[in-house]
Amino acid sequence: MFLVSVFLQSLGSTLLLTLVYSVWIYFTSPIKSIPGPFFAKFTNLWRFFDTYGGRPELTQQMLHEKYGNAVRLGPNIVSISDPKLLRTLYNTRGDFLKSKFYTLNDTKVGSQIIHNVFSTLSNEFHASAMRPIQKFYKMSSVLTHEPLVDDTIAAFCKRLDEEFVETGKACKMDEWLLFFAWDVIAQMTFSRPMGFMDQGKDYSGLLATADRALDYFATVGQMPSFDHWLAKNPIRPIGPPSFDLxxxxxxxxxxxxxxxxxxxxxxxDMLDGFLEVKKSNPEIMNNQVVIGALLVNVLAGSDTSAILLRSIIYYTLKNPKVYQKLREELDNADLVHPVTYAAASFLPYLDAVIKESMRIHPSVGLLLERVVPESCLTLSDGTVIPPGTIVGMNGWVIHQNKEIYGQDAACFKPERWLRDLGAGETEDDFQARLSLMKTTDLTFGAGNRICLGKNISILEVYKVISTFFLKYDMAFVDPAKEWHVQNSWFVRQSGIDIKIQRRKRQ
Ligand code: HEM
Incomplete structure (x- = not known):
């Protein structure tokens, strides 16, 4: 009885202290003038539960619609949607450092925390981690692996033929694009696919592990200090399964x-390149760095690319006019199978469809969080955000800006990426509009922490999409059905069931 009473008293005191602390934060916060949901001003639990709900990008779109360019999402965090500030938050000097959100991607071995190129908050660590590997991600270098992408595309088409074209069965395209994305990055990295296309399923459980890791990262990342008590607690880690395999x-x-x-x-392949550096410059590239680079490729480059491939196919099939125009362009282009990157990258309508898919459904769907440096951040209305505040932009919000993308920004319309000859748009006006759209694009992030693997994905996506639409007729099993979307940092889609036939003209 005595113990119960002590427990209740301690609980009561803790709750009271938390309440007093929250109220104190509310009244003394230097960002209290920034509007946002009421509970978000007191506690990060608000954004924790919103993210747990699975569609935080929609909440954030709605909040910016209601409150304008700055929305408070937590006691110390502000979401920004003013495109003019994009190059301030994400500049190449890197003076807005990543927030602790990213540290959930550190790994703990014994008592040691191991950072990586994505998770590190330090510019110095980042620069030294990038030095030995950066050159392998330039387009000129990535293009040397095109034959390996060709092999994987050929294998993909062969498996689709066997499983779906020849049998007439419906294809769960969301799953097969994921199998392709994991296999192609592994093929480019070490000339060996992961085996998902061969098996036609998540035979090793790795894909499910990756999903659970992302669910944890997205939600617990809203209150990153919890990670110390969960996944990184030294007694019994409670968190996502590890990527040891x-x-x-x-x-x-x-x-x-x-x-x-x-x-x-x-x-x-890329491993050849890494090992060459290991031989010539062992002081910057040892075995551990090589394995780290291989792992980053495989883990960071699969889901993201699959999400983009799904968006392109889904939105194209949902818009028959787009589908028709895309096929006409491909048919008139005199292409070979698999389509070369050189040929695909010169097709303006294909380019417009891909850019529009990235705009309307960015693969990453949470704030790219950064910390305001000593120099403060001044918003367009003169409000000053003090050092230490977390700020960030979300592609899902900024890509909906009507001043940049037009009044119909909510619609899927590849034509916005082309010159509007019907409206008499001059080449100069078009270039100015295009440049604005491109500089507001957050699909791959921006600044010194921009996506390392952007060119890898671009190569894969342009090649596989052009080959695919050239080779196959595709239709939804149920044209009225919408896909299912879950935002766990990566905005994953499922439920894309498609009938595939070989095109008659091929
Ligand atoms: C369509 C495909 C992809 C998309 C949409 C994408 C998106 C992004 C975004 C938005 C960021 C910035 C995160 C931030 O600032 O918080 C990022 C960073 C990163 N991405 Fe990608 N990514 C893709 C493919 C890849 C691939 C293929 C790789 C393989 C190497 C990769 C590796 C990385 C790494 C290592 C970072 C961290 C870079 C740094 O912090 O310096 N990504 N990616």
Whole structure:
């Protein structure tokens, strides 16, 4: 009885202290003039539960619609949607550092925290981690792996033919695009697919692990200090399952390659490049750095690309006129199978469809959080945001800006990326409008922490989409059905069931 009474008294005192603290924060906060949901001003639990609900990007669109360019999403966090500030928050100097949200991606080995190129908050660590690998992500370098992408596209078409074209069965396109995305990045990285297309399922459980890791990252990341008590607690970690299996797989690939005497001149992969640097500059590239780079490729480059591929196919099929125009362009372009990147990247309508899909459904759907430096952040209305405040932009909000993208910004309309000859738009006006749209694009982030693998995805996506629409007729099993969307940092889609037939003209 005595213990129960002590427990209740302690609980009561804790609740009272929390309440007093929250009220104090509310009245003394230097950002109290910034509007936002009432509870968000007291506690981060508001955004925790909103993210847990699975569609925070829609909440944020709605809040910016209601309150304008700055919305308070927590006691110390402000969402910004003013495109003029994009290059301030995400500049190449990197003076707005990443927030603690990202540290959930650190790994803990024993008592040691291991940072990586995505998770680190430090510009110095970031620069030194990028130095040995950065050159391998330039388009000129990525293009040397095009033959490996060709092999994976050919294998993808073969598997679709066997499973769906020849049998007439409906294809769960959301799943197959994910299998393709994991296999193609593995093929480019170490010339060996992960085996998802072959098996036609998540045979190793890795895809489910990746989903659970993202669910944890997105929600617990709204209150990052909880991560110390959950996944990083030293006694019994409570968190997502680890990626140990993927890390072991990458380590095996690196080891096998170093032990084999195989001559590899034909189709170079990224591991070849990493090992060359290891040989010539062992002081910057050791085995651990090689394995880390392989793992980043595989883990960061699959879901994101699959999401973009799904969006392109879904929105194109939902808009028959777009579908028709895209096919006409492809049919008139005299293309080979698989389509070369050189040819695909010169097709203006394909380019417009891909850009519009990225705009309307960015793969990342939470704020790209940054911390305001000592120099403060001044908003367009003169409000000053003090150092230490977390600020960020969300592609899902900023890509809906009507001044930049037009009054119909909510619609899927690839034509906005082309010159509007019907309305008499001059080339100069078009270039100015295009440049504004491009600089407001947050699909791959911006500044010194812009996506490392952007060119890899661009190469994959332009090639596979052009080949696909050239080769197949596609239709929804149920044209009225909407897909299902879940935002766990990556905005994943499911429920895209499609009938596929080989096109007659091929
Ligand atoms: C369509 C495909 C992709 C999309 C939409 C995408 C999106 C993004 C975004 C928005 C960021 C910035 C995150 C932030 O600032 O908080 C980012 C960072 C990053 N991405 Fe991607 N990504 C894609 C593909 C890839 C691929 C293929 C790789 C493989 C290497 C990759 C590796 C990375 C890494 C390592 C970072 C962290 C960069 C840094 O902090 O310096 N991504 N990506």
């Amino acid at each position: 993927a890390a072991i797989y990458c380590a095996q690939q690196a080891l096998e390659r170093q032990e084999s005497n195989e001559k590899r001149e034909d189709k170079p």
